[in-house]
Amino acid sequence: MQLLWAIFFWTTFVGNLSLRVSELEVCSPRVPEGFDGYRIVHISDLHTNSDHAGRYERMVKRVGKARADLIVNTGDLVTISHEELKPEMIEIYSGLMAPDGVWSVWGNHDLGFYIHGADSVALTENFERMRQKVARMGWRTLSDESVYIRRGRSDGGSDSILLTGLDFPHDGMHRGHNTMLAGVDIDAAFEGVEGRPFNVVMAHTPQMWRRVTERGRGDVTMSGHTHAMQLKALGWSPAQYLYEHWSGRHEDEEKNVLYVNDGIGYVGIPLRVGARPEITIYTLKRCE
Numbered sequence: 001m002q003l004l005w006a007i008f009f010w011t012t013f014v015g016n017l018s019l020r021v022s023e024l025e026v027c028s029p030r031v032p033e034g035f036d037g038y039r040i041v042h043i044s045d046l047h048t049n050s051d052h053a054g055r056y057e058r059m060v061k062r063v064g065k066a067r068a069d070l071i072v073n074t075g076d077l078v079t080i081s082h083e084e085l086k087p088e089m090i091e092i093y094s095g096l097m098a099p100d101g102v103w104s105v106w107g108n109h110d111l112g113f114y115i116h117g118a119d120s121v122a123l124t125e126n127f128e129r130m131r132q133k134v135a136r137m138g139w140r141t142l143s144d145e146s147v148y149i150r151r152g153r154s155d156g157g158s159d160s161i162l163l164t165g166l167d168f169p170h171d172g173m174h175r176g177h178n179t180m181l182a183g184v185d186i187d188a189a190f191e192g193v194e195g196r197p198f199n200v201v202m203a204h205t206p207q208m209w210r211r212v213t214e215r216g217r218g219d220v221t222m223s224g225h226t227h228a229m230q231l232k233a234l235g236w237s238p239a240q241y242l243y244e245h246w247s248g249r250h251e252d253e254e255k256n257v258l259y260v261n262d263g264i265g266y267v268g269i270p271l272r273v274g275a276r277p278e279i280t281i282y283t284l285k286r287c288e
Contacts, residue, residue, distance in 0.1 A: 019058060019264075019277050019278070019279060020262075020279070021280075022261075022278055022281070023281045024249055024280070025282075025285055026220050026257055026282055027287040028219060028285075030196075030198045030219060031284045032161065033154065034157075035286070037284070037285065038070070039284075040068060040071070040222075040282040041063050041071045041281050041282075042261055042281075043280075044223070044261040045225065046076065046078075046263070047077075048078050048079070048084045048085060050086050050088060050089050059264055059277075059279065063279060069098060071097075071102040072163075074105055074223055075105050075110060075224060076107035076224065077107070077109075077134070079109050082126050085133045090136055093139070094136075094138055096138075100149050101139075102140065104134060104142075105203070106130075106141065106167040106168060106170075107167075107168050107204040107225060108225075109267075110130055111170060112126035112127060141165065142163065143165060143167050146189055146193055148162055149161050149163050161200060162197040162198065163199075163200050164199060164218075165189070166186065166201065166203040167204060169184050186215065187215070196216060198284075199219050199220075201217065201221040202222050206221075206225065206226065206245040207243070207244075208223070209258045213252060213254065213256045218258075220256075220257045221256070222282075223261070226246045226262075226263075227267070227272075227275060228246055229242075230269070231272075233273065245260055247262055247275070248260060259280060262277070262278040264277045264278070265277070
């Protein structure tokens with residue numbers, strides 16, 4: 001019995017609430033000079049719960065210590081509806097700041113699909129309220145679109161990288177674990193982009209990775225969504241039966257990188273076993 005209580009305590013309070021900071025270097029000759037050493041902090045799947053506000057306050061403080069140039073959130077800010085973004089949580093999230101901004105995409109939970117009995121009007125109203133509250137936090141959203149981030153060079157010129165955001169499909173035909181995600185218009189996200197700038201992609205689901213790289217995009221793709229099913233041990237997780245890529249770093253033959261963040265919050269049972277809440281810090285390096 002004591003062992004069971006110890007396991008319950010660990011998974012509820014230590015595994016579920018203690019932050020893990022993962023750092024990785026992305027080394028590529030395609031990184032522009034002005035972005036050599038550029039730091040990006042990646043958070044995901046916050047599943048905001050004001051009953052555990054301390055979790056999010058600690059996250060904001062730890063992100064601040066990373067001195068990021070850019071902060072990205074890859075979706076699922078809430079679990080059910082905009083109502084979870086209470087004023088005190090908006091204030092906490094407003095503390096996330098970086099020189100090149102805080103950018104976000106929408107996950108399946110952000111789109112209101114799990115509001116009981118919701119119709120199209122309710123979904124539209126929920127999404128509009130989500131947009132308003134995220135804007136109040138000072139975050140900017142990229143919904144299947146791209147923007148250029150620009151930085152100066154040592155010679156006085158400037159360089160740029162392309163930041164792309166890919167939402168979970170808004171059509172309501174897809175839910176949590178679909179593998180095809182046919183409702184995402186990846187081509188629209190890159191419309192008007194000329195050449196092959198170094199490309200950082202925020203994609204809520206890791207299933208989008210191959211569709212991005214097939215188009216010659218996505219030097220780095222940052223995803224979330226899976227939470228590693230809130231359970232992983234010795235390289236195993238039930239998530240592996242649903243997702244080809246479900247946690248951590250992956251590379252293809254072209255050296256394109258995918259990183260799947262385990263998320264901050266939880267869905268369902270408030271336990272995390274071996275899949276602690278995660279902040280990921282990327283450093284871009286210009287190298288051969």
